Amino acid sequence: MPSTLAGLLQAGSLVLLLALCYRPLGDYMARVYSSEKHWRVEKVLYRIVRVDPAAEQRWTTYAAGVLGFSFVSIVLLYLLQRLQPFLPLGFGRGVDGDTVPPAMAFNTAVSFVTNTNWQSSVPETVLGHTVQMAGLTVQNIVSAAVGIAVAIALVRGFARSATDRLGNFWVDLTRGVVRVLLPFAFIAAILLIAMGVTQSLRSGVDIIAVDGSQHTLALSPTASQEAVKELGTNGGGVLNANSAHPFENPSALSNLFEIFLLLVIPVCLTRTFGTMIRNTRQGAVLVAVMGVIWAAFLAIAWISEANPNGPAAQAAGAAMEGKEVRFGIPGSILFGVSTTGTSTGAVNSWHDSYTGGAGGITLLNMLLGEVAPGGVGAGLYGILVLAIIAVFLAGLMVGRTPEYLGKKLGRVQVTAAAISILVMPTLVLIGAGLAIALPDTLGALGNDGFHGFSEVLYAYASAANNNGSAFGGLTVTSDFFQTTLGIAMLFGRFVPILAVLALAGSLAQQRKVEAGAGTLPTDGAQFGVLVGGTIILVAALTFFPALALGPIAEALS
Amino acid sequence: MFSLLTRQTAAAVRLLVVFTILLGIVYPLAVWGISRIPGLAGPAEGSIITSADGTSIGSGVGSSLIGVDPVAADSAADPFFHTRPSASAEDVLGPGDTSTSGGSNKSGFNTDLLDAVNQRRALIAAREDVDPALVPPDAVTASASGLDPHISPEYAQIQVARVARVTGLPVAEVQSLVAGVTDRRVLGFLGEPTVNVTELNLAVAAAAQR
Numbered sequence: 001m002p003s004t005l006a007g008l009l010q011a012g013s014l015v016l017l018l019a020l021c022y023r024p025l026g027d028y029m030a031r032v033y034s035s036e037k038h039w040r041v042e043k044v045l046y047r048i049v050r051v052d053p054a055a056e057q058r059w060t061t062y063a064a065g066v067l068g069f070s071f072v073s074i075v076l077l078y079l080l081q082r083l084q085p086f087l088p089l090g091f092g093r094g095v096d097g098d099t100v101p102p103a104m105a106f107n108t109a110v111s112f113v114t115n116t117n118w119q120s121s122v123p124e125t126v127l128g129h130t131v132q133m134a135g136l137t138v139q140n141i142v143s144a145a146v147g148i149a150v151a152i153a154l155v156r157g158f159a160r161s162a163t164d165r166l167g168n169f170w171v172d173l174t175r176g177v178v179r180v181l182l183p184f185a186f187i188a189a190i191l192l193i194a195m196g197v198t199q200s201l202r203s204g205v206d207i208i209a210v211d212g213s214q215h216t217l218a219l220s221p222t223a224s225q226e227a228v229k230e231l232g233t234n235g236g237g238v239l240n241a242n243s244a245h246p247f248e249n250p251s252a253l254s255n256l257f258e259i260f261l262l263l264v265i266p267v268c269l270t271r272t273f274g275t276m277i278r279n280t281r282q283g284a285v286l287v288a289v290m291g292v293i294w295a296a297f298l299a300i301a302w303i304s305e306a307n308p309n310g311p312a313a314q315a316a317g318a319a320m321e322g323k324e325v326r327f328g329i330p331g332s333i334l335f336g337v338s339t340t341g342t343s344t345g346a347v348n349s350w351h352d353s354y355t356g357g358a359g360g361i362t363l364l365n366m367l368l369g370e371v372a373p374g375g376v377g378a379g380l381y382g383i384l385v386l387a388i389i390a391v392f393l394a395g396l397m398v399g400r401t402p403e404y405l406g407k408k409l410g411r412v413q414v415t416a417a418a419i420s421i422l423v424m425p426t427l428v429l430i431g432a433g434l435a436i437a438l439p440d441t442l443g444a445l446g447n448d449g450f451h452g453f454s455e456v457l458y459a460y461a462s463a464a465n466n467n468g469s470a471f472g473g474l475t476v477t478s479d480f481f482q483t484t485l486g487i488a489m490l491f492g493r494f495v496p497i498l499a500v501l502a503l504a505g506s507l508a509q510q511r512k513v514e515a516g517a518g519t520l521p522t523d524g525a526q527f528g529v530l531v532g533g534t535i536i537l538v539a540a541l542t543f544f545p546a547l548a549l550g551p552i553a554e555a556l557s
Numbered sequence: 558m559f560s561l562l563t564r565q566t567a568a569a570v571r572l573l574v575v576f577t578i579l580l581g582i583v584y585p586l587a588v589w590g591i592s593r594i595p596g597l598a599g600p601a602e603g604s605i606i607t608s609a610d611g612t613s614i615g616s617g618v619g620s621s622l623i624g625v626d627p628v629a630a631d632s633a634a635d636p637f638f639h640t641r642p643s644a645s646a647e648d649v650l651g652p653g654d655t656s657t658s659g660g661s662n663k664s665g666f667n668t669d670l671l672d673a674v675n676q677r678r679a680l681i682a683a684r685e686d687v688d689p690a691l692v693p694p695d696a697v698t699a700s701a702s703g704l705d706p707h708i709s710p711e712y713a714q715i716q717v718a719r720v721a722r723v724t725g726l727p728v729a730e731v732q733s734l735v736a737g738v739t740d741r742r743v744l745g746f747l748g749e750p751t752v753n754v755t756e757l758n759l760a761v762a763a764a765a766q767r
Binding site: 001003005006009010013045048049050051060061064065067068069071072073076122124125133134135137138141142169170173174177182185186189190193194195196197198199200201202205206207208209210211213215216217218219221223224225239240241244245246247250251252253255256308309310311312313314315316317318319320321322323324325326327328331332347348349350352353354355356359446447449450451471472473554557 | 582584588600601659664667674697706747759
């Protein structure tokens with residue numbers, strides 16, 4: 001079978017798998033977040049932590065819960081890393097001895113709590129199993145549940161009428177963990193082991209190879225974290241090579257399964273949205289927009305990667321630098337486009353070695369605000385904010401107060417939406433601009449010319465969008481990069497969350513208005529085009545100059 | 558506002574402690590427990606290939622998932638099939654550092670990478686005594702993990718004649734050993750065809766000993 005046809009069948013089977021899950025999983029999640037009944041294990045949990053699950057919260061209380069939980073998470077994760085020498089299963093791992101230095105521990109803590117999962121260490125030599133399990137695996141699950149909770153609060157803002165209550169953050173968080181992420185991750189982890197992923201409590205295994213050389217291969221409790229690394233769109237590798245490492249992603253089958261896992265919740269959440277507002281066509285429009293962007297980006301990146309223009313790739317005969325044979329170009333590009341369209345940031349091939357076109361697509365995918373289909377929860381609230389902007393723009397054209405899903409979009413709503421989408425570009429452009437202005441940055445680049453600029457732009461795009469993938473040639477160990485990237489992750493995560501929750505609060509307070517003759521229909525192809533156009537337009541206007549200096553220049557070289 | 562934050566944060570501390578026990582200890586250990594059942598224990602512990610005499614896990618001769626380039630005692634009589642280059646290797650070819658994993662992160666316009674590709678092509682063509690144009694892309698590019706156990710069937714093919722000559726095995730037998738570790742695409746359309754170098758070298762060594 002020709003490689004191209006096989007690659008198309010591979011992408012097609014992925015879409016088919018997602019389509020099969022769309023209704024059942026989407027509707028299941030809608031029930032999870034709408035049900036009045038608490039599971040027995042949840043009731044026990046609420047009693048232990050002394051929260052009243054029946055108490056509905058205002059948006060401010062909900063937001064305080066998100067911030068408080070995330071703050072505590074950062075502190076605990078920081079302490080766990082710093083206390084590694086005193087914890088079991090540490091195996092003396094660390095930097096220069098058995099400790100994790102403060103700056104690295106802080107960066108990792110912020111990174112995993114904000115669902116970025118940017119790796120600033122080589123995990124198999126720095127982090128012991130206790131930090132991996134009790135620290136990182138926990139945040140892989142709960143940071144994803146926080147994202148879904150925020151998205152559900154926004155959906156309730158549309159669904160509810162004349163109330164100042166958005167639900168209970170502790171209940172939403174707990175249900176996301178107990179009913180969605182944990183059970184599915186558990187099943188996925190077992191399947192991954194069956195496909196060859198490791199799950200060991202030993203530090204490593206000694207082998208004497210065929211040539212007599214001795215090696216110690218690092219082992220870890222990989223599968224339990226790998227499953228939720230993808231399912232929760234986290235992306236931080238248990239091992240340094242991430243999903244390129246054969247112990248994390250052993251075969252073409254596990255590769256497809258991991259891509260499926262990282263897409264399935266963001267895709268199905270659009271159905272959850274449609275079901276909760278009792279109009280599933282509204283969700284179908286959004287998932288169609290996501291799907292068209294994803295497919296178009298996949299096509300562009302694939303064509304570019306199959307026809308490399310760099311002299312080194314041409315000399316090699318194909319762009320196989322930084323790719324694994326078992327995945328090939330189609331399996332690598334499928335992963336790369338999916339991981340940057342969600343906020344996953346896991347990689348099975350090095351984006352820094354991609355061609356200008358394909359690398360530029362992974363960068364642009366993040367700069368769109370990660371909505372194709374976006375991170376768990378973050379993708380849904382991201383595209384809903386952009387839908388609000390689209391309705392607002394359409395309203396400006398006809399000169400009337402716009403409304404979306406029966407809610408008027410006035411000054412408050414549009415301001416909140418605008419703040420939410422402007423934070424990321426601000427962080428990316430100021431961060432990358434500052435970094436480029438510093439003379440030291442030149443020494444940190446792994447490649448020169450246009451590609452070197454792309455490395456810096458990619459780093460801030462990845463941090464501000466909580467993606468976590470990297471053009472890894474850039475050395476980010478300096479205090480400047482550690483600090484500014486850490487700030488970008490924090491603001492890129494929590495400012496949009498606060499804006500979205502404020503938006504949700506203001507929407508819930510409104511009474512629903514009946515659709516009139518002048519109401520823009522938002523459940524058809526016309527609106528899909530409008531939202532897609534808005535997504536592209538906002539990103540293009542903001543980032544075209546920067547993209548022209550990096551990937552576009554390289555692609556045209 | 559302040560009291561609201563402190564009250565919520567206090568609840569957060571309690572919930573995080575419970576979640577750390579449930580998700581950070583119970584969940585991974587439960588997965589580990591299930592991975593002890595026969596059939597899963599092998600992959601869970603690194604897909605280690607134990608030596609032909611059947612000794613226990615821990616004294617393996619390799620992992621079927623990890624590729625480390627073997628070094629011949631005498632480079633003029635090299636009996637091994639070679640893996641792809643590793644970015645962590647000291648020279649353009651040769652074994653990578655197995656204590657870590659990763660790629661070169663060099664772009665297609667990187668002149669160092671261009672030099673490395675050209676050097677590798679010349680070295681491999683000389684080693685195998687073939688036309689440099691026959692050296693396939695995966696042979697001259699560093700893998701993503703630095704530990705790629707696989708090569709393309711094309712790269713295996715150009716190594717067959719040398720391995721047969723040095724080991725004294727008939728070319729047809731080496732060909733059949735290659736075929737034995739060659740996997741077509743999973744389900745016919747996932748990924749790319751692969752040849753497992755780690756398994757192949759063990760099979761060749763076993764055949765040569767007979």
